[in-house]
Amino acid sequence: MRIDLNCDLGESFGAWAMGADEAVMPAISSANIACGFHAGDPSVIRWTLRLARHHGVAVGAHPGFPDLAGFGRRDMHIAPSEVEDLVLYQVCALAGMAAAEGLTLSHVKPHGALYTMAARDESLADAVARGVAVADPRLVLFGLPGSKLLDAGNAHGLRVAAEGFADRAYERDGSLRSRRLPGAVITDRDTVVARALQMVAHRTVSTVDGETLPLVVDTICVHGDTPGAADLAHAMRAALTAQGVRIAPPDGREA
């Protein structure tokens, strides 16, 4: 058994710090690095690349909407051709900076509203996938299982990795429970670790209704923006490793 643990990192900006990057990095196998549009700046990016290199963590681009004030979390209706270009730009900036640090960019995970919008909007998903494929067809595209984004990745010849969230509640239809609803985020450490194990060992997830749904994921997202987040990531890694699960970046596959 094998799973990837990924985390959004490099989300500081100028004088503003965010995230516990140094604490989280040793626990994960894939770092999604903000590219400067929703968070991150050139010096933060470079520092984060070096930190990932030090810990042998695979690096990916984490492109977002051009919305610093909203941290890329606000839906923006941008023409698909412009989305393609802004994904391409951000991925190229990261890929080049990674190369300058002796690293090869391994994957791309869209950020925030770009991720959730591209999960359900076919033309946006197509735009994101095209931007990634044009930048480098060897990149693995991260997205929700069954999403338009992973379909589009495959359509453009990319390998994809399906992502699960051990600390987020799932609805009966397999979608993530909205953050606006109670119980959307699971904070109890043992519960989160147990859910991660269930995803990897049984390829299922328990829904808010108590049902068990099939859920096949290649990578599990751990959060890095709270103090407890790093502890949780390390606990998840330890529990998975104790069960004989290997923590490694995903090779990617067809959706």
Add this chain to the structure above:
Amino acid sequence: MRIDLNCDLGESFGAWAMGADEAVMPAISSANIACGFHAGDPSVIRWTLRLARHHGVAVGAHPGFPDLAGFGRRDMHIAPSEVEDLVLYQVCALAGMAAAEGLTLSHVKPHGALYTMAARDESLADAVARGVAVADPRLVLFGLPGSKLLDAGNAHGLRVAAEGFADRAYERDGSLRSRRLPGAVITDRDTVVARALQMVAHRTVSTVDGETLPLVVDTICVHGDTPGAADLAHAMRAALTAQGVRIAPPDGREA
């Protein structure tokens, strides 16, 4: 005889248009493309790369200070390590996007205040050259003849190209006359063309005092932001070609 004609292009931003890119492009051999920090956006960059490809013009990155409101023309005192990073970021974004369009980035010319500050400030020049060299040591660095920037380029193993300005007045010490002083910009077409010919054929320039100074340049900058600019560029190209001068991107050399 041979000379490069370069122009700053791709300086539109979102809904705001700037420059006569389509009119100028056929006249030049090197396009310096804004990278999104002082001007340009991902879609403008891509459009400009395609235009350059169509006309067989060499493409370069034109990185600037992060100052949209000031168009990168205002001196900013940024720590050298951060300047290195922001040059690296911008060059990587351009290089990757050029590759996505089947082009190879050929050169880097810093923009505006970054260009003039790096001409005289050794640590800033070093930062810019390092950012370029780390991105790709095969890039040719454009700068003023005798500048700290070209020295730094060489120190970091880059080939460099010395740049002249046919439409700008030169002081007795070989520096460009400040735009704040009268006569700094030469607008008469025949005079500008004659000065370009003089730079190429005689390797000299006439100063505001009427003296003749030696001036060895590899590339001449033409401006693209006024309606008459494109005509001037074409006139310069025609006059140089008529004198048997070949218009081609610079191979670069040691300063």
Add this chain to the structure above:
Amino acid sequence: MRIDLNCDLGESFGAWAMGADEAVMPAISSANIACGFHAGDPSVIRWTLRLARHHGVAVGAHPGFPDLAGFGRRDMHIAPSEVEDLVLYQVCALAGMAAAEGLTLSHVKPHGALYTMAARDESLADAVARGVAVADPRLVLFGLPGSKLLDAGNAHGLRVAAEGFADRAYERDGSLRSRRLPGAVITDRDTVVARALQMVAHRTVSTVDGETLPLVVDTICVHGDTPGAADLAHAMRAALTAQGVRIAPPDGREA
């Protein structure tokens, strides 16, 4: 008979020019001045205020989404409380700068996507109206006739002005024809002028289907971003004046 002619002005930004402000200003009675979020900067704002003062034109704030790259034309899903705050901020900046130039801000017209979203989204309309009312309850709020925005303005005690578009096609239901559809924009000068006269004299508009709909407007928008726009604005003013229509800022009324 009386009508207001309004135009979006002050949409230049730094080195980028937009609009024919000097040519349009003498033709209109209300200037909607960009506030720096989608366009405009402090120096552009001040210059535009002085231009309006010189021509005796009423000044209004033209707040937009924080989206320079998209010129405020892209739908953004921002929480209503944050929309209220960003409208308040922009209106206050304009109101204070107007006062510094000896002017009193007379009205507010939301820009681009903020305008069209607030026309149909009740909570967004409420947020915009609240931001305006908190800034100054004497301001007149411009919006589409029958829109949620005008309703919200009244609910918050504001006077409102219904806006018509002489150069835009109307659908059978009284809505503006989408710019994505053919015939959305009317460019023939005589037709546009005739439509303006019809709006003022007959309080009707002809739809794309050739029907005649009632349409009561207090202000007609003229565009200022094309060379011909200024001519059109002057032609409209001349034709209206010749028919005995007085061109003046709206007093505002209940929706």
Add this chain to the structure above:
Amino acid sequence: MRIDLNCDLGESFGAWAMGADEAVMPAISSANIACGFHAGDPSVIRWTLRLARHHGVAVGAHPGFPDLAGFGRRDMHIAPSEVEDLVLYQVCALAGMAAAEGLTLSHVKPHGALYTMAARDESLADAVARGVAVADPRLVLFGLPGSKLLDAGNAHGLRVAAEGFADRAYERDGSLRSRRLPGAVITDRDTVVARALQMVAHRTVSTVDGETLPLVVDTICVHGDTPGAADLAHAMRAALTAQGVRIAPPDGREA
């Protein structure tokens, strides 16, 4: 005896938090609120105004250079007329928002590089003072004692307040020791409190050389961006109060 304690607050931006505003606010008498150019956003500004109102703290505008990435700490060479306009814009936005919260803006303290550049550059100081005076001539302008900024404030009819720093070392000439030099910042709580008392009771400061210089200040800056900062501010307030010093916003005076 009487002194003002001021602190820079409202420096969060979107998703990025900065400062211990809630802990510091009860200790101070004047809050300098960031205006959105170097830090702060409309919602942060409004929240900070309400916090100040709750604690009965006087509110001021804290305008800075348009440099989010550099937090307004980097010297920027902006034309004085543009500096005047961007100060005017920021002060008007804050003044209007304060009024919307039932408060009256009491003072202006330029931020970071704008503050230090305006201390020594006469034309910049003049631009800042003019922007403030045009916004509202009743505002008190904060600046270094003996600075060009306070001179310019007086020249434009403003009252001024001279600011001291209890936790910063002073050079023999009365200037602040550069942060790049060792010993520039004093972190020992008792020492800082003693220096504040000395400034108020004796109107002197001890320099790095151990000399005692006269230093007349109307307001002392306390820092709010570190966890210990709030404790220090409260300790300073308690010690001053215990000595019979009244903590209150400055009335302002001639420099």
